[in-house]
Amino acid sequence: MIQYLNIQGLASKSRIKRIEIKFDISSQLSLMDFLIKNGITVASSCAGEGRCRKCIVNENVLSCQINLKQFILNEVENTIEISYL
Numbered sequence: 001m002i003q004y005l006n007i008q009g010l011a012s013k014s015r016i017k018r019i020e021i022k023f024d025i026s027s028q029l030s031l032m033d034f035l036i037k038n039g040i041t042v043a044s045s046c047a048g049e050g051r052c053r054k055c056i057v058n059e060n061v062l063s064c065q066i067n068l069k070q071f072i073l074n075e076v077e078n079t080i081e082i083s084y085l
């Protein structure tokens with residue numbers, strides 16, 4: 001199981017941060033809230049209601065609509081790519 005996530009900025013072509021995953025405190029969070037809690041800027045104009053599609057990561061994942069735990073179980077790679085970072 002993934003123990004950490006690398007945040008990769010596509011605009012800057014650099015790794016922004018490596019975040020350790022602590023399931024006891026983070027697993028109930030949406031991926032978007034987890035990223036924000038760890039200092040990563042996530043674009044949004046609908047406050048996480050799933051309408052604006054600005055919070056997309058990894059080309060097609062709405063970060064406000066997926067739980068961190070679901071994301072980790074579904075992903076094979078431990079990298080989150082964010083286009084505008």
Ligand code: FES
Nearest residue numbers: 050052053055064
């Ligand atoms: S924050 Fe608007 S769709 Fe995710």
